[in-house]
Amino acid sequence: MVAADAVVSVEGRRVKLTNLGKVLYPEVGFTKAEVIDYYTRIAPVLLPHVAGRPMTVRRYPNGVDGKSFFEKNVPSHAPEWVRTVRVETPGSSRGAEFADFVVVEDLATLVWLANLAALELHVPQWTVGARGGRRSPDLVVFDLDPGEPATVVECCRVACRVREVLVADGLAPVVKTSGSKGLQVYAAVSVSSPERTSEYAKGVARRLAREWPREVVWRMAKAERTGRVLIDWSQNNPAKTTVAPYSLRARARPSVSTPVSWEEVEGCRVVEDLVFLADEVRERVGSGGDLFAPGKPSRLPR
Structure with a gap:
């Protein structure tokens, strides 16, 4: 009791x-x-x-x-x-x-x-200093949101393509589930102005939508999203936030926004492959540690 x-x-x-x-x-x-x-x-x-x-x-x-x-x-x-x-x-x-x-x-x-x-x-993707001053973003995020009937399985395919672009640009991306329907790809960055992460993410989203138009969209319009994955670059707006790593989500069961390995992303075949509840996440961390360490920040390419 x-x-x-x-x-x-x-x-x-x-x-x-x-x-x-x-x-x-x-x-x-x-x-x-x-x-x-x-x-x-x-x-x-x-x-x-x-x-x-x-x-x-x-x-x-x-x-x-x-x-x-x-x-x-x-x-x-x-x-x-x-x-x-x-x-x-x-x-x-x-x-x-x-x-x-x-x-x-x-x-x-x-x-x-x-x-x-x-x-x-x-x-948010930025921090404050000891006295409360706002710093420039230190993370860039790509929020992958599937439009039905697409699921996290399709998000995994898109995430791998996002990863390829980021690695080619000298970044070291990490990935986590949203704890809901999609995935979120992050990379630690160093920028000269708060707008740079949004500019970069938008450019990547537009490029991938152009290269894989049947799978990817970059605009928010719902009519375009059916069966595709939205790369929501707008989450880099300094006024916006994303769910924190390891946060619970308010779903029917206590699912968690869970850091995952790229091997798990590549191997995902059904939605259940990337659904993790609170007890499972504790076990994952206990055996494998934190998979979400962003590493050393990299400068965004122009």
């Missing part, structure tokens, strides 16, 4: 946990306690990938079958030790000029968010 509430010490921080027995994934009976346990155990590989990145969370207080909401601003009841950073948000749908984001750099903050039923963790 899981206690309903508890107060725990996490690396010297006092964290209150509530409603631990609440089921957040009804199809499999996965509780809030299990969500917190997952994030606690996966923290050693998750935290390095979100450090310094203002985080947007998607909260599911009544589980994945209930209403959810994205939250950028730190809640007013946040502990004083939670790091926050004020970031300008031009074009905000709510008209706000800035938001006070949480920056997750320690286990206590991660556990505190998990207790808020923040199942999904989303971060």
